[in-house]
Amino acid sequence: MEKPRILTELKSQTRPQHDSVEGNPFGKAMMDGTMSIEQYKEFLQKFYGFHLPLEQALSAFEWSRLGIAFDERRKITLLEQDLRALGMTDVEIALLPSAEDLPPMNSLEAAVGVMYVMEGSTLGGQIQARQVQKMFGFTAENGAAYFSSYGANVGVMWKGFCEAIVSAANDNEANESVIISSAKETFAALERWLMHEVGVVEV
Ligand code: HEM
Numbered sequence: 001m002e003k004p005r006i007l008t009e010l011k012s013q014t015r016p017q018h019d020s021v022e023g024n025p026f027g028k029a030m031m032d033g034t035m036s037i038e039q040y041k042e043f044l045q046k047f048y049g050f051h052l053p054l055e056q057a058l059s060a061f062e063w064s065r066l067g068i069a070f071d072e073r074r075k076i077t078l079l080e081q082d083l084r085a086l087g088m089t090d091v092e093i094a095l096l097p098s099a100e101d102l103p104p105m106n107s108l109e110a111a112v113g114v115m116y117v118m119e120g121s122t123l124g125g126q127i128q129a130r131q132v133q134k135m136f137g138f139t140a141e142n143g144a145a146y147f148s149s150y151g152a153n154v155g156v157m158w159k160g161f162c163e164a165i166v167s168a169a170n171d172n173e174a175n176e177s178v179i180i181s182s183a184k185e186t187f188a189a190l191e192r193w194l195m196h197e198v199g200v201v202e203v
Pocket of ligand 1: 007010011018021022027028030031116117118119120121122123124125127128190
């Protein structure tokens with residue numbers, strides 16, 4: 001069966017932004033194996049500060065309308081686990097800065113666009129988990145829980161979320177355009193946040 005239009009459009013329209021996140025200093029160091037533990041810790045702290053406010057905002061939506069059990073998709077606990085494995089105390093974790101410049105979420109469709117970016121990152125997470133294991137010897141149980149999100153179920157979880165995207169789009173162009181622009185805003189906000197205070201690239 002042909003792939004639903006919303007899924008091909010989401011992927012193609014956010015591809016340049018995806019590649020830009022993948023190619024930023026964190027993604028690059030991760031992929032070429034030159035990342036230091038300190039940089040890995042900072043990368044996880046960045047994801048923590050981005051996921052925390054987004055997860056809180058996203059949890060207010062009625063995901064069950066789209067067949068999604070939101071709690072199964074939370075990632076903050078995994079990030080906390082990794083940061084603890086890297087030596088941070090709960091107090092230090094609670095004091096980490098969190099992003100304020102977030103994508104707008106005025107509707108369930110907009111929330112779907114945000115969630116698309118967070119869920120899609122679990123696909124690249126598989127590759128990153130392998131890199132982290134190679135570089136530092138960390139596993140899903142110790143230091144690499146976030147990048148190992150969903151373990152062997154990544155494919156099933158992604159397929160489930162894609163079905164929810166199709167259902168939210170409901171073959172309606174107005175819905176599709178909200179989902180796509182929200183995904184783009186999320187990638188843009190993430191990139192700004194990742195570069196914030198790093199001072200390497202002006203975004
Ligand atoms: C080093 C970093 C990364 C690598 C190597 C990577 C790699 C990948 C790969 C291999 C896929 C699957 C592509 C396919 O199915 O053809 C993918 C999909 C995706 N990744 Fe990444 N990724 C990285 C970082 C991220 C980050 C940080 C995010 C967002 C937070 C992200 C969001 C997505 C999304 C939304 C998709 C789904 C694309 C689609 O099929 O619609 N990725 N990534």
